[in-house]
Amino acid sequence: MLRRLQIGLLSLGAILASISLVPIAFSQPANFSGKPNRLQTQFTGNRKCLDIINDGDNNQLTMADCGNYSGQLWSIKPSGNGIFYRLQTQFTGNKKCLDIINDGDNNKLTMADCGNYSGQFWSIRPSGNGIFYRLQTQFTGNNKCLDIINDGENNKLTMADCGNYSGQFWKIFK
Numbered sequence: 001m002l003r004r005l006q007i008g009l010l011s012l013g014a015i016l017a018s019i020s021l022v023p024i025a026f027s028q029p030a031n032f033s034g035k036p037n038r039l040q041t042q043f044t045g046n047r048k049c050l051d052i053i054n055d056g057d058n059n060q061l062t063m064a065d066c067g068n069y070s071g072q073l074w075s076i077k078p079s080g081n082g083i084f085y086r087l088q089t090q091f092t093g094n095k096k097c098l099d100i101i102n103d104g105d106n107n108k109l110t111m112a113d114c115g116n117y118s119g120q121f122w123s124i125r126p127s128g129n130g131i132f133y134r135l136q137t138q139f140t141g142n143n144k145c146l147d148i149i150n151d152g153e154n155n156k157l158t159m160a161d162c163g164n165y166s167g168q169f170w171k172i173f174k
Contacts, residue, residue, distance in 0.1 A: 032124070035174050036073035036090060038066065042132055043148050043167035048155070050074065052091050052111060059096070059111040063148060063155040076124070076172070084121035084138055086114065098122065100139050100159060107144070107159040124172070132169035134162065146170065 039050040044063050051064035052071035066072065071091035079086050087098035092111050099112040100119035114120060118139035125134050135146040140159050147160040148167035162168065 032076035032085070032172060033078075036075055037172050037174060038072055039074055040066070040171045040173075041148055041167050042169040042171070043150070043165070044154055050157075052089055054091070058092055061098070061109050061111070061157050063157070079121050081121050081138075084123055086120055087122055088114070100137055102139070106140055109146075109157050109159070127169050129169075132171055134168055135170055136162070 040046060040048060041063070047065060048063040049066040049072040051062050051069060052058055053060040053062050054071065058071075064072070069091070071089050073090040075088045075090075076085050077088070078084075088094060088096060089111070095114055096111040097114040097120040099110050099117060100106055101108040101110050102119065106119075112120070119137050121138040123136045123138070125136070126132075127134050136142060136144060137159070143162055144159040145162040145168040147158050147165060148154055149156040149158050150167065154167075160168070
């Protein structure tokens with residue numbers, strides 16, 4: 001009787017150990033380090049990439065035709081804050097990070113001076129299909145996702161309520 005109980009507890013321990021590893025694997029993507037990445041959405045397709053508008057301020061984001069532009073080359077670096085990452089471009093350099101404007105609406109994006117700001121701490125989670133990810137910030141929480149505004153131009157970004165929307169499914173690739 002005691003032997004069966006010990007075997008049962010060992011089996012239960014193995015099951016619990018494997019279950020506890022699942023969130024770690026999904027919340028810590030390891031393939032984003034190294035060379036810069038490009039970001040595209042399922043909605044805008046392979047022609048459009050996340051980019052910085054070159055207007056002198058260089059803090060506005062857009063979905064632009066993909067090309068050999070430093071504003072489309074994103075470094076995704078661990079923030080040092082658990083499972084979160086900072087997103088930076090070659091164009092704006094290591095001193096600027098993708099951030100959320102704290103204006104009450106909290107849905108506008110900007111490239112801002114890097115700091116210890118929750119709007120710069122991004123989680124990158126698989127969307128469940130193996131190709132795309134959802135991008136969320138610590139500041140806006142689990143209910144808001146990085147999205148594309150469906151306005152015919154389809155180049156403006158926003159933080160929107162998370163849902164089954166192709167503008168929230170991001171492909172991250174070298």
